[in-house]
Amino acid sequence: MNKIRKGDEVIVITGKDKGKRGTVLSCSLGDRLVVEGINRARKHVKPNPVKGVVGGFADKDMPIHISNVALYNPATGKADRVGIKQLEDGTKVRFFKSSGEVVGA
Numbered sequence: 001m002n003k004i005r006k007g008d009e010v011i012v013i014t015g016k017d018k019g020k021r022g023t024v025l026s027c028s029l030g031d032r033l034v035v036e037g038i039n040r041a042r043k044h045v046k047p048n049p050v051k052g053v054v055g056g057f058a059d060k061d062m063p064i065h066i067s068n069v070a071l072y073n074p075a076t077g078k079a080d081r082v083g084i085k086q087l088e089d090g091t092k093v094r095f096f097k098s099s100g101e102v103v104g105a
Helices: none
Strands: 009-012 021-026 032-035 040-045 056-061 069-073 078-080 082-086 092-096
Touching: 009 032
Parallel strands: none
Antiparallel strands: 009 021, 009 069, 021 032, 040 056, 069 078, 082 092
């Protein structure tokens, strides 16, 4: 079970975008995540009249390593560590280590 999933709100804890928050768009790259508005790169785009693409620059969200982000805890307003525990009915849930409350509940 992954501690950070698609749709989670994360905060960057190190790097050039330290302190910024965003939503995870994809996490299928192994140990890398694509986060909305984080680690943006300016890419050159070639014009293609067949597809209707105008040339110029396009900003693109690049992958960031999973160790450089932490799950954002809205109750405290800070980054928080995440653990996994099993409930009495056998389902596994993620919880914030600082408060013990279930993530997304």
